[in-house]
Amino acid sequence: MNEQKIPVTVLSGYLGAGKTTILNHVLNHRHGLRVAVIVNDLSEVNIDAGLVKDGGGLSRTEEKLVEMSNGCICCTLREDLLREVEKLAMENRFDYILIESTGVSEPVPVAQTFTYIDEDQGVDLSRFCRLDCMVTVVDANRFWHDFSSGETLLERRQAVNEDDTRDVVDLLIDQIEFCDVLILNKCDMVAEEDLEELEQVLRKLQPRARLIRTVQGKVDPAEILNTGLFDFEKASQSAGWIRELENGFHTPETEEYGISSFVYERIRPFHPGRLMEWMEDWPVEIVRAKGIMWLATRNDYAQSISQAGPSIRFGPAGYWVAALSEEERREILQEEAELARDWDPAYGDRVNKVVFIGIDMDKDKLIASLDRCLLSDEEMNEDWSDFPDEFPNVGEMAAERPGR
Structure with missing residues (x-):
């Protein structure tokens, strides 16, 4: 195996924000990078992985798509994630690992998976990989609706299990306050003045992250791949408050x-x-x-x-x-x-x-x-x-x- 560690980018963001669209765009404009993709979805049928395949960004010889269904990489599937990333790294065939986490996962436990040794599983991902960038995708069109809804994930039937009592807004804030890059997607669906106000609010909530506006997930891959931005300590202290x-x-x-x-x-x-x-x-x-x-x-x-x-x-x-x-x-x-x-x-x-x-x-x-x-x-x-x-x-x- 190469001495060089494989960089990893994690895409977080609430359901429907446009993570898969961004993933597809990056895969189609990756300039020869051999990318392994892990798509994590809560449903039995992994729709997101299907979309990635249809997007044509995966080559059978160069890329590998790993589908992890019926769970969440920040909790029930953490063991699967550890094993899967370790396996991909050991194959020594990839330049990059791109993870699309489920819309209801919190970014901190995902980042910890790459930062600390998991003594239960005996896996130390930091030997093979380095977390390069935590990206949070925000739906510019639905942000205030979701923010002020007062609904829980259970009420929306989006909870991981019946014990998942989180509010939608708490999840949104967790995802925004811990990231290196904030992608404000679907900007074409919002008036410029409203967009500028939302951008200012996001900058107040998360002053450290790079903020990028996108339409239909069209982001320059260089903005989220091989950025060298991730630092656990800095990310943990980056919330506006x-x-x-x-x-x-x-x-x-x-x-x-x-x-x-x-x-x-x-x-x-x-x-x-x-x-x-x-x-x-x-x-x-x-x-x-x-x-x-x-x-x-x-x-x-x-x-x-x-x-x-x-x-x-x-x-x-x-x-x-x-x-x-x-x-x-x-x-x-x-x-x-x-x-x-x-x-x-x-x-x-x-x-x-x-x-x-x-x-x-x-x-x-x-x-x-x-x-x-x-x-x-x-x-x-x-x-x-x-x-x-x-x-x-x-x-x-x-x-x-x-x-x-």
Whole structure:
């Protein structure tokens, strides 16, 4: 086998975004590259693989099409993917491996398959391959419809199994926030002004990725093959909300189309009742929110908030360092200079820190409305455990309380 590792590009994107059309186009314009293609589909009959064959981009002597049906490469078919890629690499006949993942797969587990050794299977794909590029395809025409639908994959009969309770919008966001290249497809079906607004939103959600507009999936293969773009660490930190939190402050950019973002940060806990009321009437102009919240009634552990469109996920994120035993606390603070630097003398690392990304947001009004949900000076001196708390997951971490 050649010492050189085979590069791999993975195409992700929600069902119907145009992944197969892009795959066919690339195969028909690959300039002599010997490409092995893995098509992953959830249906019994692998329609996508049929389309690839019909597209004429596969030569019997040079290419190989592997069909993986009835599962998803990020979960049930991960073992199959590992074995299949290893087998293709060992054949030493291909210059490139192109994977079209199912429309309901999340990109991170797929990337991990190529980045880490699978000890259960004894397969280390990084010996044979290098992940070159994670591509996410977005349907410009249907994006806002899917984003705001409020539907689950189960309701759309697109779930991997009956335990798959994911919302459509959460999947869309997962695919957008972890990629190297964002292909905005079907651009001919959307007015230029709407397209520009969507593009600005996508750039806000994912500032690192290259953004390419396409019509009928016609992308230059050089944009997604042999790019050298993939870096797991960088991809993991590329979401707009992470960039926003890391900056610590926000320099206002030209807020074209009213698209903006800000970080809400307060060292004072939320009153659970008032915060619940605020969240039940979630401002429609907020497209994406992500961060950590401090609830007065749950003083030992932080709460994670993750919102995309109509989907809001809220629950325990882990213990505040300030809630740990003195020994554990001292150890962590010695290791993490940044945490020690921001340590509050009264409340330690407890803080509300949430990124908001939206369209036509009235920042001052939103901040004022959130400030009203914080404990008042008077409430700060009351017994916080007496406040009514109707948020879910209240007991999830209570079983293992930290040492005092």
